[in-house]
């Protein structure tokens with residue numbers, strides 16, 4: 001009989017199982033592949049990287065490099081496998097994905113205290129468990145998680161907004177301003193495209209009628225044998241066409257609200273406004289704020305060119321939706337990665353709302369080590385929020401639910417340094433990294 005069940009043999013689940021087994025627990029690791037496919041993974045190996053083969057920067061003063069240094073300190077097995085399968089990639093850690101996955105699989109399969117069970121887990125066990133079933137969690141497990149937490153606390157899709165080239169925006173029509181801004185025009189951080197009533201109506205009609213991209217099989221949500229399709233969106237991230245379907249005025253009260261955005265040239269408020277926000281440092285790319293969409297690319301070009309000022313816009317990236325199952329961690333999880341209602345139930349990996357390969361490995365490591373501590377009746381670890389892993393866990397468990405979105409390692413989630421206003425960005429990054437490793441070391445010395 002196992003001490004701990006881990007569901008999902010991906011990045012987080014493999015690391016979690018290894019950590020727990022190394023500390024003496026008997027672990028049953030459920031991986032549904034190859035019997036049940038996710039639609040994105042191609043092999044039967046554990047820890048398969050589904051897309052890029054880069055695990056990000058190795059530089060100590062980059063967020064991803066710092067996270068790697070923390071994982072080295074904490075003894076990550078997957079990071080060791082990544083280093084053993086590294087390819088030349090400058091300052092980044094890129095791996096031979098096949099070799100990396102095989103190394104992890106061999107480590108897990110040969111561990112005397114891990115039993116790898118090639119089967120889909122469909123229910124959440126009553127015994128100690130880590131759920132690490134990833135962004136493509138199977139439909140039945142998704143249904144069990146929804147039943148535990150409430151339907152409204154499980155999201156299935158993420159969406160990104162289109163980006164246009166700044167020089168193709170007609171600034172004779174569009175104007176610069178921030179909401180409620182008073183004063184100098186050029187100070188405005190946003191480019192605003194104003195609609196009159198008739199333009200708005202035409203736009204909403206076209207948006208509602210425009211063809212959408214059909215979701216690929218792995219992006220469909222099958223619940224009890226019924227394809228529910230893209231109907232479970234995160235409220236804060238609804239596609240514009242879905243908002244438009246809710247009523248003709250919905251967009252004008254939502255992402256296109258004109259309040260606080262008087263056109264400085266006329267002094268009047270438009271009927272509705274689309275805002276564009278700078279997307280790159282050079283300032284030549286702007287994204288359409290709140291305009292997540294699943295329209296076909298040609299339709300995005302046609303319909304979004306109806307936006308006044310964007311008649312000739314060049315689209316540098318089209319909006320897209322992709323499957324990403326994640327829980328409302330701020331409502332459901334503690335920074336120890338324990339479920340708020342059950343000390344012996346943990347979540348790890350992308351399903352917690354942490355994004356990026358390294359972040360997923362890291363949360364697996366923490367969940368594995370904390371499961372051990374809970375079973376040994378010791379206090380689980382809450383890593384310092386000044387460390388990158390501590391900050392990620394803090395962020396996903398404390399973020400404002402109104403705009404909770406998956407988050408990857410970055411210096412912006414760390415508490416600010418004192419008196420750092422005049423310090424260069426590079427020096428600040430170095431100081432963040434030094435503080436993180438210092439605080440982590442002190443914490444581990446005190447508690448582990």
Ligand SMILES: Cc1cc2nc3c(=O)[nH]c(=O)nc-3n(C[C@H](O)[C@H](O)[C@H](O)COP(=O)(O)OP(=O)(O)OC[C@H]3O[C@@H](n4cnc5c(N)ncnc54)[C@H](O)[C@@H]3O)c2cc1C
Nearest residue numbers: 008010011012032051052121133134138141349350356357
């Ligand atoms: C198409 C796609 C492309 C991506 N590209 C990138 C990228 O380039 N860079 C990046 O950093 N991140 C990328 N991601 C996010 C990426 O998935 C994560 O970074 C990482 O793989 C997540 O780790 P994880 O352990 O949470 O999930 P996974 O690595 O997906 O592992 C979850 C495992 O659980 C298994 N499983 C699911 N349900 C069950 C069940 N009920 N019972 C048993 N087993 C189950 C799955 O088969 C899978 O092996 C991508 C995601 C997708 C979907």
